Amino acid sequence: MQVVEKGETYDLSYAKKAMFVVVLLPLLIMYTEAMLTPALPTIQKEFTINPNDVSWVLTIYLLVGTVSVALFGKLGDMYGKKRMFLVALGFYTAGVILNGFAPSFQWLLVTRAIQGFGMAIFPLAFSLVREEFPPSMVPQVQGMISAMFGVGMVIALPLGAYVTQNYGWRWTYHSAAPFAVLMFFLAWMILRESRYINPGKIDWVGVLLLTVAVVPLLVGVTRAPNVGWTARETLTLFGVGIIGTVLLALWERRVENPLLPLKIISSRNPAIVNLGIMFAAFGISMMSQANTYILQLPAPYGFGKTILQSGLLMTPMALTMLVIAPIAGKLMPKTGAKPIAVTGALTASAGLAFMSKYATTLSLGQFVGMISLIGAGITLMNISLINVLVFSVPPRMMGVATGSNSLFRNFGSTWGPAIAGTVMSTYYVLFHPPRAPAFVQIRIPTEEAYRVLFGGAAGVYLFLALLVLGVREVMKGGKIHEVEDGGEKEVVVE
Template sequence: MTQTTTDRPSGRAGGAVVPVLAFAGIVVAVMQTLLVPVIKDLPLLLDTSPADATWVLTSTLLSGAVATPIMGRLGDLYGKRRMLVASLAVMVVGALVSAFTSDLLLMIAGRTLQGFAMGAIPLGIGLMRDMLPHERLGSAMALMSSSIGVGGGLALPAAALVAQHSDWHALYFGAAGLGVLAIALTLAVVPESPVRAKGTFDLPGALGLSAGLVLFLLPVSKGGDWGWASGTTLGLFGAAAVVLLLWGLMELRVPAPLVDLRTTARREVLLTNLASIMVGVSFFVVSLVLPQLLQLPAGHGLGRSMVVAGLCVAPLGLTMMFTAPVYARLSARYGPKTTLILGLVIIAIGYGGGLGLMDAAWQTVVTSVVIGAGIGLAYSSLPALIIGAVPASETGAANGLNTLMRSIGTSVSSAVIGMVLAHTADTVGGVEIPTLHGFRISFLIATAAVAVGLVLALFLPGRRPSEQHPRLRASSEEDANLEHAEAALRGFRGRVLDAAGAPVARAEVTLTDRHGRRAGATVSADDGTYALAVPARGPYVLAARAAGHAPLASPARHEGDGRPVDLDLSLPGETVST
């Protein structure tokens, strides 16, 4: 079975595609951030207990974690633009539900629907990967990946201003309006991707993953309220381990899994996902600590207003946005692994310096700028590393899983930092108030997470930019030769010939696995030689086509032993041109 879709850009992507997709990502971030200014007031606003009020935030986290990999896979199967619009539409419905109610249960239901918008990030990255030429792809993916931070940074002061001077329900009306605008722009500007994965949607896999994620993230989010050693918390963690283990065994047996665990277990993908968790931890710590530090009264904080606090933290997101073009240049020269390492080092410097910069508002701005620059570089590197390691038909699901890893990092960060601040708080008038000591411990925890991420990044396979995925590297002849030499050592190699046995230059050669998924692509050299690496042992189909020749598809098998398989591809006679 051969893959009928293409690994090349559709050619229909206009100049407005990247800004529109980035705007969709920013809308998702606004949805996530709009309640931050009123978190402490939610029990009063909803007439409920503090423990019950936290479900308004937890529900969004859980639905977002579940929806992200599922929407990514649905996008691979049925169209990424279609699923992007669906994600945003569900968010708009959820925002309107929340806008018209102050009832706790309805608010939780609305926020649950809003969490589905999280799938927009990997879907947007997948659309860019399918449509954009390589010279635009790096900076575009960097901007899309950083849009969560950009939107969060811009939304904080805006949401604080609205919450301080208007009815807080206006926040939801604003989010719904932005969602409708994002849908309209997407339909008007963004073409549908022609790339499709083979197979059907893995419903049992989706249900199993959803159950496992809920069982894991629920005690992570609520463990501080329930008690980390309570029977409920430990029981849910144990159930999560069992469900996810059974889900993994099932996914290894189905022909078209929701998540291809064999691909996910590859060194580059696995280490990138683990590093993503650490980056997620580091991003959320600064987002959680600095607003509280700025707003708490003198003696515990800097005594600034809600709006001033939002403005001081806004540079965190703005710096992430401005690092996107910087990332593109650095990655083109040194590769995404290097930019990830550089980003993590800058984050560590920001947190290390931030330990001594908690005495004035301007100092928090410096901390925001430095950490934002590091997170921008790190976040921008992650999709490039994932896309460079998976087939084209799996980019939506793979980036969805990567986005999920970041969400798990923020969830774990929220639980751990919440516990630290609670245990180091002072009790004033019966109210627990975080202390500078707790904030500094939180920064140390973030620094430790960055250090773990740095170690993981150092063990990523070292690749020159010329060895990246074909859609992420330059197309110079020197780079192509380096790729051929590397691939020839661990895959198929040979020559593309015409009917008379003469070499065919610039022929497109593609590799398809037994599931019909594209596993690699290259172009033959001037002497007709080609080389393609294989991701694993098994049967493949090598297809070749060139102008003036009929296409050829040749079955082949590789044992995955690191030795090359020599296979010449003889194209049929010339086609008749009209």
């Protein structure tokens, strides 16, 4: 079935098949990444390394991925987004397969770095959705993609704990590898090459400067809670990162074909979306850290649940996201993206403010209900922001725009746990675990720590509600206003 929108012809049957691929993609990624978290203590024990070292399993993936999302986004614009999507997915699949056979910790870090190149599949997938789907379908598909992130997390956490406990951490990757291979072949067989190509030269100097800017900043953030925020190592890393950022900005302003076109990503809507996504990821990370502790710490400090039980208790939030996301995508062209984003941010802020005062006094059912409400608000805001972005950038620049957005998201996701860890290290009491030796004591976060974490996240989402007011609306009244190479076009949504 063919449909015509904004003068372009779209194959609706193809769009539905392609939707199957891009909607399943977050399930694979979240399944693989979230399963790793319960396995970290086992990896630490097998390779006889300390906790700071084992954290590099997560950090190396993030470092490589943050640079790769910008690079592959640009390459997708230049050489075709399907082509670069398959390259990135190939890296990810190879990494997943090799991780489970790593003979040493050093090899595991190398294979995790290979896997990190695959992080670029997300911005490329968002770009393909924008290009190859009828504009009227885009908000719904983006909504379903966003919902699957939550669903994948809920599936992976308890399953990862079960697999690690019964079969060993390597099987978290062995079990994921067939699905990664399957996704690669589905994408290869089903997806079509993007219709927009923007040839040019690769800005290798920009790639180098981006690396100099990003890597020290992210390493500094991840190490600061352990070595101290004012330690010489931390300040040196931050200093190098800031200098790299300034040099990158100066270079990208003068180069003919920049890796990060500042004119595009700093224009009104993309700039607001990038800043909003960064702060949203920061707030989510702080909230998630607090939720994990409350669910798993023993009474009276928490609910005393296992990792498996904690994952299952997140199911209502995932189901809420799964229901709300496509509904919001369906309503968005009529109501506008801005009202839904503001509603979502205010809902999350109000829920988090309530949690900052009452989190430790709620029953388990009340706690699960509140995090489900907050998850619904976050979902509404995230879906709105990504749709604002994809309709505010010319299709030929979509890879760069979505890649830059992923870069900002990674920064927020890195800062959140670091700040949360610092807060919990500041407000704590010493606890002696039952049946442990008399000299063993662990730090337990106090109520004040949760007040700071939930209250801080509430403030972040209140700020985001105000920030989103500055967005220039891209859809309303059944019409979508999208930016094209030659200006703007209007699409009527039936």
